[in-house]
Amino acid sequence: MARIDGKKAAQDSLMDVARLAVAAAYRAPQMTGRMKLQSEIVTGEDLRPIIEFFEAIIPISPVMYFDYYSYKYFLDNNEPLPLLLLGADLTKSELGWDCGACGFETCAEFNAYSKNNKGRSALWAGPTCNWKLMDFAAACDFACAAVAQYRFDGRVMGTVGGAASNVGFLPAASAVVGLPIGPVGEFNWFSRKQNLETSTQDMHLKWLQQTSPTNWQAFPGSTKPCTKTKQDWWNDMQYVKFESVNEEEVKIAGEAMQKVQSVSEKYYGKVSEWYNKDEE
Amino acid sequence: MVMEKYDQQRGEERIDEYPRFSPQDLRRREGTILAARLCINAAMTAPVAGGVAQVQAALVYGQEELEGVARKMEELAYTNERWKRRFLNEAVMVRESDAVIFLGDYRAHETPLDAMCGMCGAEKGCAFFYERRETKDGLVDVTDKRSKTPIKGPLCSARVNDLGYVMASAVWMAQTLLVDARPFMSVGLAGMKLGYCDKSAMVVGIPMASIAKNPFQDIGIDYHLINMEKMIDNTRKNAVVIRQTGSGIHFDYRTQYPKAEKEVDNG
Numbered sequence: 001m002a003r004i005d006g007k008k009a010a011q012d013s014l015m016d017v018a019r020l021a022v023a024a025a026y027r028a029p030q031m032t033g034r035m036k037l038q039s040e041i042v043t044g045e046d047l048r049p050i051i052e053f054f055e056a057i058i059p060i061s062p063v064m065y066f067d068y069y070s071y072k073y074f075l076d077n078n079e080p081l082p083l084l085l086l087g088a089d090l091t092k093s094e095l096g097w098d099c100g101a102c103g104f105e106t107c108a109e110f111n112a113y114s115k116n117n118k119g120r121s122a123l124w125a126g127p128t129c130n131w132k133l134m135d136f137a138a139a140c141d142f143a144c145a146a147v148a149q150y151r152f153d154g155r156v157m158g159t160v161g162g163a164a165s166n167v168g169f170l171p172a173a174s175a176v177v178g179l180p181i182g183p184v185g186e187f188n189w190f191s192r193k194q195n196l197e198t199s200t201q202d203m204h205l206k207w208l209q210q211t212s213p214t215n216w217q218a219f220p221g222s223t224k225p226c227t228k229t230k231q232d233w234w235n236d237m238q239y240v241k242f243e244s245v246n247e248e249e250v251k252i253a254g255e256a257m258q259k260v261q262s263v264s265e266k267y268y269g270k271v272s273e274w275y276n277k278d279e280e
Numbered sequence: 281m282v283m284e285k286y287d288q289q290r291g292e293e294r295i296d297e298y299p300r301f302s303p304q305d306l307r308r309r310e311g312t313i314l315a316a317r318l319c320i321n322a323a324m325t326a327p328v329a330g331g332v333a334q335v336q337a338a339l340v341y342g343q344e345e346l347e348g349v350a351r352k353m354e355e356l357a358y359t360n361e362r363w364k365r366r367f368l369n370e371a372v373m374v375r376e377s378d379a380v381i382f383l384g385d386y387r388a389h390e391t392p393l394d395a396m397c398g399m400c401g402a403e404k405g406c407a408f409f410y411e412r413r414e415t416k417d418g419l420v421d422v423t424d425k426r427s428k429t430p431i432k433g434p435l436c437s438a439r440v441n442d443l444g445y446v447m448a449s450a451v452w453m454a455q456t457l458l459v460d461a462r463p464f465m466s467v468g469l470a471g472m473k474l475g476y477c478d479k480s481a482m483v484v485g486i487p488m489a490s491i492a493k494n495p496f497q498d499i500g501i502d503y504h505l506i507n508m509e510k511m512i513d514n515t516r517k518n519a520v521v522i523r524q525t526g527s528g529i530h531f532d533y534r535t536q537y538p539k540a541e542k543e544v545d546n547g
Binding site for chain 2: 028029031032090095096097098099100101102103104105117118119120121122123124125126127128130131133134135136137138139140141142144145155156158174175
C-alpha cells in the first residue's frame with residue numbers, strides 16, 4: 001500500500017517530461033543534416049545565475065523583467081522547475097549551397113565574414129546560416145510539441161536562452177533557447193498569475209504607451225497629434241516626441257550593462273567549467 | 281425529408297496504393313491530402329516570436345503538379361554541383377509523394393522582428409539586415425526582385441527561426457497521424473521558383489505520403505536512376521522485348537507449346 005500526493009507526483013514528473021522533450025528534440029527532422037544540437041537540463045539552485053542576470057538587465061529590458069519575477073517566484077516557492085536549454089553553433093556553413101539567404105553570395109564569403117566579425121547582440125550571436133537555423137528551430141519545436149503532447153505547461157523563450165548563454169551555459173552555441181517545463185498548473189507562462197504583485201496598473205499603461213503609442217491612442221487631425229494618455233486627455237495634452245536618447249538614459253543603460261557584465265563574469269567561468277569536465 | 285441526406289452517406293470504397301494514380305490510389309491520396317491540411321493548421325499555430333502571423337502555405341497534389349515540382353528541382357540541381365545529387369534524389373521523392381506542403385515566411389525579408397536578437401549579424405539595431413537591403417527610413421523596399429543568388433538575403437534570422445518552428449510543427453502533426461513527411465530545402469526552393477508562397481523570401485517544402493514504404497528514407501546510390509518508377513519503366517520496356525528475343529516469336533500460342541527437353545529426347 002502506498003499513498004502519493006497528486007501534486008507532488010505531478011511535480012516529480014516534470015523531469016521525466018524534460019527528458020522526453022530533449023529526446024524529441026534530437027529526433028527532429030533536419031534539412032541540412034549538419035546541425036549539431038547542444039542541450040542541457042538546469043534546475044533548482046543552478047537557475048540562480050540566470051535569475052541574477054535577469055535582475056541586472058531589468059532597467060533596459062521589460063521582457064526580462066517579467067521573466068525575472070516568474071523564475072524567481074517558482075524557485076523561491078519551492079516549485080522545482082526544469083529548464084531545458086537547447087543550443088547550436090550556427091555561425092559556420094559546410095553546405096556550399098550559396099543560397100544567399102544570409103546576405104552573402106557564397107557560403108565561403110559567409111564563413112570568411114563570420115570568422116572575422118562574429119558578434120553577440122541582445123540574445124544571440126551571428127551571423128547565422130539560415131538553413132542550419134531552421135533545423136535548430138525544428139529541434140526546439142519538437143521539444144515544445146513533446147511537452148504540449150503530455151499536457152504540461154511550458155513556453156519556449158529566447159530571453160531565458162540569452163540569459164543562460166550569457167552566464168556560461170552551452171558556451172559553444174551561438175543561439176540558445178530555453179524551455180521551462182512546468183510548474184504544475186494552468187498557464188504559468190502565458191498568463192503569469194504569479195507576477196500580479198510585481199507591476200501596477202500604471203506600469204502596464206506606461207509599457208503599452210511606450211511600446212506602440214500611435215496605434216491605439218493617437219488623436220489624429222493635426223500635424224501635432226496629441227496622444228490620449230489619460231481619462232481627461234484633452235486637458236494638459238501630451239504628445240509623442242522624437243528625440244535622441246538623452247544623457248540620463250545613456251547613463252542608466254550603461255550602468256545596467258555594467259551590472260550585466262559583472263553578473264556574466266561572476267558566473268561564466270564556473271558554469272561553463274562543467275562542459276570541460278564533460279569532454280575529458 | 282431532411283433526413284434523406286443521411287441516406288446518401290453510404291458507399292463502398294476500394295483503396296490501394298497501386299497502380300499509381302488509379303481510382304483506388306486517388307482515394308488513398310485523399311487521406312494524405314486531408315492530413316496535409318491538418319499539418320498546415322499545425323504549422324499556422326506553431327510558436328513564433330511575438331505570436332505574429334508570418335506564414336503562408338500552399339498545398340500541391342496531382343500527377344502533373346507533383347511532376348512540375350520534381351522537374352523544377354532537376355533543373356535547379358544543375359545550378360550547383362554541391363547540391364546536385366541531393367536535388368536529384370529528392371525530386372524522385374516528390375514524384376513518389378501524395379502531396380507537397382509549401383511553407384513560406386513573408387516577413388523574413390520585409391518586416392523583421394526588430395528585436396536586436398543578434399543572429400543575422402549581431403549589429404546594433406539590426407543594422408546588418410537594414411544596411412544590406414534597399415530601405416527608406418527603415419522601411420524595406422522589396423520591389424526589386426533581381427538577385428545573384430537563389431534567395432535574396434539577408435533575411436531576419438528571427439523570422440527564419442520561426443519558419444523552422446512552423447515547418448517542424450507540420451512534420452510533428454504528420455508523424456502524429458503516421459503519415460510520412462520530410463522537410464526539404466530543395467523542394468522549397470523549387471516551389472518558390474514556381475511561384476508558390478509568392479510573398480515569401482524563404483520557402484520550405486514538405487512532401488507527404490501514406491504508402492507502405494516511406495519514400496523519404498533508405499535512399500540508395502544513383503537513386504534518380506535506380507528507383508521504383510525507373511525499374512517499372514525498364515520492366516515495361518524489357519517485357520515487350522523478351523517476347524521477341526527470349527520467347528514468343530518461335531511458335532503459335534494457339535496451337536503450339538514448346539516441348540520440354542525430356543519430351544524431345546523421348547521423341
